[in-house]
Amino acid sequence: MIETRGLTKHFKDVRAVDGIDLTVARGELVALLGPNGAGKSTTLRMLTTLIPPTSGTATVAGFDVVRRQREVRQRIGYIGQGNGAGHSQRGRDELISQGRAYGMGVRQARVRAAELIDSLGLGEVADRKVATLSGGQRRRLDIAMGLIHAPELLFLDEPSTGLDPQNRANLQEHIVRLRAEHDTTIVLTTHYLDEADSMAERVIVVDHGRVIADDSPARLKAEHVGDTVLLGFDSEQETTAAATALPGRAAQPYGKELRIRTQGGPRQVPGMLEDLRSAGLPAASVEVIRPTLDDVFLTLTGRSLREGGANSDRQPATELVEV
Numbered sequence: 001m002i003e004t005r006g007l008t009k010h011f012k013d014v015r016a017v018d019g020i021d022l023t024v025a026r027g028e029l030v031a032l033l034g035p036n037g038a039g040k041s042t043t044l045r046m047l048t049t050l051i052p053p054t055s056g057t058a059t060v061a062g063f064d065v066v067r068r069q070r071e072v073r074q075r076i077g078y079i080g081q082g083n084g085a086g087h088s089q090r091g092r093d094e095l096i097s098q099g100r101a102y103g104m105g106v107r108q109a110r111v112r113a114a115e116l117i118d119s120l121g122l123g124e125v126a127d128r129k130v131a132t133l134s135g136g137q138r139r140r141l142d143i144a145m146g147l148i149h150a151p152e153l154l155f156l157d158e159p160s161t162g163l164d165p166q167n168r169a170n171l172q173e174h175i176v177r178l179r180a181e182h183d184t185t186i187v188l189t190t191h192y193l194d195e196a197d198s199m200a201e202r203v204i205v206v207d208h209g210r211v212i213a214d215d216s217p218a219r220l221k222a223e224h225v226g227d228t229v230l231l232g233f234d235s236e237q238e239t240t241a242a243a244t245a246l247p248g249r250a251a252q253p254y255g256k257e258l259r260i261r262t263q264g265g266p267r268q269v270p271g272m273l274e275d276l277r278s279a280g281l282p283a284a285s286v287e288v289i290r291p292t293l294d295d296v297f298l299t300l301t302g303r304s305l306r307e308g309g310a311n312s313d314r315q316p317a318t319e320l321v322e323v
């Protein structure tokens, strides 16, 4: 569905996108994850024909994004960071006008608008003026606008930025459901770690205009970080002794706590406890910490995604938006 080779965009001396090779298959839900300024939006804007690449190639739905712009645009929906719908119109009318702009007949546009209003849960608000809708409702209307012509491929640029946690969860649920119902290929950008983790079966981590990792969230976490098992003891002496009672496990004592990096943490714990009990050093507490995608980013770059304005799921969304 998408194929890029050495896709590059420079703005004067800024290397916004620096040679991206990407293949997205039909039906995938892919999240481009990265900090502010990583090049996510610029990648999307090239794939949606809004800006030309400086070099490299990209085909979308089989058409070159430079030479066959019209064919690409007919097959994609794009929801950018701003609101698409006009504020003084009713949502339903906006949708129908958008469908007409894509060459649909009035009846066809009405039917499609009604379907989308239903599947995006906009039934109660579709006949109100857009200006009166909440942020979450307006974002869902934007998505309906991007889907009115039944595109094979939908690009969403930070669909939930600026929404409160409840609206974000709601929107994510709608996107996942839409994809299941219509089998639309979806590429979204986000700097919300939990969004990438829970929605996408494939996460492409972008930093400084380059792809630094590309896999399922589970495999990224297992391959790059692994689990940490924390074993608590009653004294520091016991902790130090316990470290030597678990040879080959790279156990690090910190005060009364032993930290062990491992793959498949929960499965390792019974064996560890057994070894400790045999050595007369029973653990007083056990905790297994599973990695986040932020830990993956930290391992790969030495920086946290949360630094430099990148968003965290643990902070209120309004504080996180870098304008």
Ligand SMILES: Nc1ncnc2c1ncn2[C@@H]1O[C@H](COP(=O)(O)OP(=O)(O)OP(=O)(O)O)[C@@H](O)[C@H]1O
Pocket: 011, 014, 015, 016, 017, 034, 035, 036, 037, 038, 039, 040, 041, 042, 043, 191, 322
């Ligand atoms: N029109 C432009 N002119 C000059 N520089 C630009 C332009 N658009 C983007 N850039 C720069 O390119 C880099 C990548 O920007 P881009 O918007 O693609 O990042 P992003 O990963 O989408 O970030 P965010 O998460 O903040 O939206 C940034 O350094 C940005 O300042």
